Amino acid sequence: MPTPRTGDLSASLAVLGLLVERPDTVAGVRIRLEQRFPDAHWGRTAVDNNLASLVRQRHVQLAREGHRPTLSSYAATAAGVAHFRKWIRESVAVPPVLRDGLQGKLSFSTQDDLLALIETIRREKQAYRERYATAHRRSLQMRRLQHRSAGGELGYDALVRGVMVADEAKLWGLNVDRLGELLEALERLAEGLPGSGSASASARGAGLRVAPRAVRRAADG
Amino acid sequence: MGELLSVRRVSKSFIRGDRPLPVLVDVSLEVAAGEIVAIVGSRDSGKTTLLRVAAGMERPDWGEVWLGDRELTRCSDSRRARLLGQEIAWTDREGSGMRVQVRDFVGLPLTMGRSRGRREMRALAQTALERVGVPGCAEQRWEDLSNWERVLVGLARGIVARPRLLVIDDLLDALGLIRTQEAGDLLRALVAELGCGVLMSVADPAVGLVADRVWSFRRGGLELLSDQAHVTDAEIIDFPAVARRGGDSRGLGS
Numbered sequence: 001m002p003t004p005r006t007g008d009l010s011a012s013l014a015v016l017g018l019l020v021e022r023p024d025t026v027a028g029v030r031i032r033l034e035q036r037f038p039d040a041h042w043g044r045t046a047v048d049n050n051l052a053s054l055v056r057q058r059h060v061q062l063a064r065e066g067h068r069p070t071l072s073s074y075a076a077t078a079a080g081v082a083h084f085r086k087w088i089r090e091s092v093a094v095p096p097v098l099r100d101g102l103q104g105k106l107s108f109s110t111q112d113d114l115l116a117l118i119e120t121i122r123r124e125k126q127a128y129r130e131r132y133a134t135a136h137r138r139s140l141q142m143r144r145l146q147h148r149s150a151g152g153e154l155g156y157d158a159l160v161r162g163v164m165v166a167d168e169a170k171l172w173g174l175n176v177d178r179l180g181e182l183l184e185a186l187e188r189l190a191e192g193l194p195g196s197g198s199a200s201a202s203a204r205g206a207g208l209r210v211a212p213r214a215v216r217r218a219a220d221g
Numbered sequence: 222m223g224e225l226l227s228v229r230r231v232s233k234s235f236i237r238g239d240r241p242l243p244v245l246v247d248v249s250l251e252v253a254a255g256e257i258v259a260i261v262g263s264r265d266s267g268k269t270t271l272l273r274v275a276a277g278m279e280r281p282d283w284g285e286v287w288l289g290d291r292e293l294t295r296c297s298d299s300r301r302a303r304l305l306g307q308e309i310a311w312t313d314r315e316g317s318g319m320r321v322q323v324r325d326f327v328g329l330p331l332t333m334g335r336s337r338g339r340r341e342m343r344a345l346a347q348t349a350l351e352r353v354g355v356p357g358c359a360e361q362r363w364e365d366l367s368n369w370e371r372v373l374v375g376l377a378r379g380i381v382a383r384p385r386l387l388v389i390d391d392l393l394d395a396l397g398l399i400r401t402q403e404a405g406d407l408l409r410a411l412v413a414e415l416g417c418g419v420l421m422s423v424a425d426p427a428v429g430l431v432a433d434r435v436w437s438f439r440r441g442g443l444e445l446l447s448d449q450a451h452v453t454d455a456e457i458i459d460f461p462a463v464a465r466r467g468g469d470s471r472g473l474g475s
């Protein structure tokens with residue numbers, strides 16, 4: 001049985017990809033990595049550590065030594081390009097592993113944790129909503145720019161970037177929906193449990209948006 | 222920018238069996254002229270009911286709907302019917318249900334609220350079909366159109382009467398990302414030309430990206446997902462490489 005993979009993009013592959021696009025200095029790769037994947041949140045040393053590792057694997061080589069380490073230029077080797085292209089084209093043979101933190105929390109939670117869990121989910125939902133708004137803003141900006149520069153055909157990169165932003169927005173939007181449903185389910189659970197009067201009141205007191213009772217009853221069918 | 226459409230604290234229920242089924246619960250939203258507003262929600266969540274109430278096609282149990290300075294909820298049925306032909310347009314992916322040519326289907330809104338000759342109606346419908354890029358569909362029938370052609374014909378039907386408010390129900394879903402962008406670009410161009418406001422419902426949050434403001438609709442209520450109605454050109458500096466290279470962003474951030 002094949003080993004499950006998470007499907008995540010590693011910092012190592014991202015650094016290699018940037019160098020496959022073009023040789024660059026360490027400082028340049030740092031800036032491009034941050035701008036290309038602003039939501040990935042890799043550590044500050046991600047570029048330095050992964051460059052060293054990529055050099056050891058002979059996927060990257062020093063192209064020009066700078067007078068400071070951050071100004072040294074690196075380029076992808078032929079083996080590195082081949083490795084990267086293979087990664088782009090290979091399929092994930094099995095679905096990503098499911099290690100969702102929220103599922104874990106639900107699995108280990110007790111009734112006493114319920115209100116705190118509801119609050120956590122509410123915050124997570126808000127975070128996803130903000131991500132969706134960011135993707136929405138990027139999408140509108142990109143469309144405007146593309147229209148402004150219209151006249152020539154749009155390049156592949158501009159087109160694929162539009163697709164990426166739409167895909168990202170879909171992901172965040174679906175998560176908002178998922179957490180909304182989870183939130184409502186747990187709120188109903190809180191109301192139905194023994195001593196739920198205080199729990200329900202606390203949920204509302206914490207600013208939770210609880211759907212009107214009539215709507216929830218009706219939706220329950 | 223003044224509000225074109227204002228839905229104020231609207232509620233509506235349907236009777237199912239022996240009990241009411243609330244579909245809209247205290248819903249408020251606004252659409253300005255030149256603005257696209259999207260309602261994202263799963264199928265059968267009640268989005269269409271919200272759109273029908275906003276378009277004056279159904280009365281709410283409570284609340285008000287205003288089109289400019291006119292309160293739709295206080296208008297007589299005949300007055301609302303006239304407005305629906307003259308100032309409000311409704312379009313979706315449903316056909317007419319009749320075996321009519323596309324140009325007659327597109328021209329159908331022109332028959333509501335005012336009398337026009339068949340020749341004029343067909344000429345206006347043809348103009349609308351040309352504007353959205355499918356003049357060749359005029360003599361076809363709805364059943365013979367591709368999915369994408371139906372979307373474009375739907376948009377032609379939406380603009381044929383040059384409405385102030387265009388209401389679009391589930392027209393842009395399930396097109397795929399590229400087609401959705403094309404449809405979004407076309408819609409935005411039409412809005413700019415007509416100066417109308419758009420209220421649209423979608424199931425896919427990615428389709429909502431074509432709008433200026435996106436609301437999530439769940440269990441009868443609205444929750445703001447994103448408001449980018451006031452993104453300024455100055456904020457476009459996020460994409461310097463795209464601007465510099467005319468759409469080629471390979472060197473983004475370099």
